[in-house]
Amino acid sequence: MLLNFKQSGLDQKSAKTVFLIHGLFGSLENLNVIARALEANFNVINVDLRNHGRSFKSDDMDYQFMAQDIINLINHLGLESVTLVGHSMGGKVAMQVAMLDEQKVTKLVVLDIAPVAYHPRHDSIIAALNQVSLHEPNSRSEADKVMAEHIDELGVRQFLLKSLAKNDSGKLEWRFNLSVIEKNYSKIIANIDTPRTCLCDTLFIKGNNSDYILPEHKNAIVGAFTKARAKVIQGAGHWLHAEKPEAVNRSIIDFIQ
Numbered sequence: 001m002l003l004n005f006k007q008s009g010l011d012q013k014s015a016k017t018v019f020l021i022h023g024l025f026g027s028l029e030n031l032n033v034i035a036r037a038l039e040a041n042f043n044v045i046n047v048d049l050r051n052h053g054r055s056f057k058s059d060d061m062d063y064q065f066m067a068q069d070i071i072n073l074i075n076h077l078g079l080e081s082v083t084l085v086g087h088s089m090g091g092k093v094a095m096q097v098a099m100l101d102e103q104k105v106t107k108l109v110v111l112d113i114a115p116v117a118y119h120p121r122h123d124s125i126i127a128a129l130n131q132v133s134l135h136e137p138n139s140r141s142e143a144d145k146v147m148a149e150h151i152d153e154l155g156v157r158q159f160l161l162k163s164l165a166k167n168d169s170g171k172l173e174w175r176f177n178l179s180v181i182e183k184n185y186s187k188i189i190a191n192i193d194t195p196r197t198c199l200c201d202t203l204f205i206k207g208n209n210s211d212y213i214l215p216e217h218k219n220a221i222v223g224a225f226t227k228a229r230a231k232v233i234q235g236a237g238h239w240l241h242a243e244k245p246e247a248v249n250r251s252i253i254d255f256i257q
Contacts, residue, residue: 004054009039017043023088027053037249051177061184067096087111108202114217207236
């Protein structure tokens with residue numbers, strides 16, 4: 001099965017192709033701010049990862065499976081190589097693609113994630129999402145009130161609510177496959193498989209206020225991606241592309257042109 005995707009920008013026959021890969025609980029719409037900045041000079045492919053957005057559902061969900069989904073789509077589109085841009089979990093997927101098939105990756109941009117295992121940090125979010133499902137709200141505002149009991153940050157709730165949509169029966173439900181994500185959460189926070197060193201040109205972009213990339217992650221990054229460079233976006237946290245879009249877009253464009 002192929003991932004759901006949206007294509008924009010220039011024709012792939014005349015331009016380099018850039019894949020944009022969203023993070024956990026997201027969808028292809030999340031990186032539209034980057035897509036719009038790239039469309040003038042690139043063929044842009046936004047994807048919904050498995051169990052997210054309008055892509056297929058599957059009980060299998062780890063970085064090997066998610067990376068192979070991307071490779072399958074690259075092959076389906078007849079592309080020899082692409083640039084990958086991934087945020088958070090999508091950054092790990094992009095890194096795993098490079099580890100599986102480096103020849104398909106021209107350049108790699110990783111937004112605020114490292115090739116390391118992380119401690120659980122989504123317990124309150126998962127609890128909030130489950131409560132919304134149990135409550136069966138009639139509107140997003142009603143769902144927001146339920147979520148506010150578990151999640152203080154309005155921005156996080158607004159991000160999650162983008163994936164709350166009406167199903168064929170007219171009831172609101174999450175577009176992501178919450179039960180499978182919860183079941184496979186330990187695999188999502190685990191490290192990618194790094195059987196070798198990847199030699200592709202790689203840029204890690206970190207939000208200055210984020211704790212997803214820390215000094216102690218440097219050895220893991222350089223050990224897996226020898227040609228890695230780093231860029232820090234001041235005044236931004238983990239959602240750096242939403243908080244500082246111009247700075248993030250400029251960093252990406254300067255690197256991949």
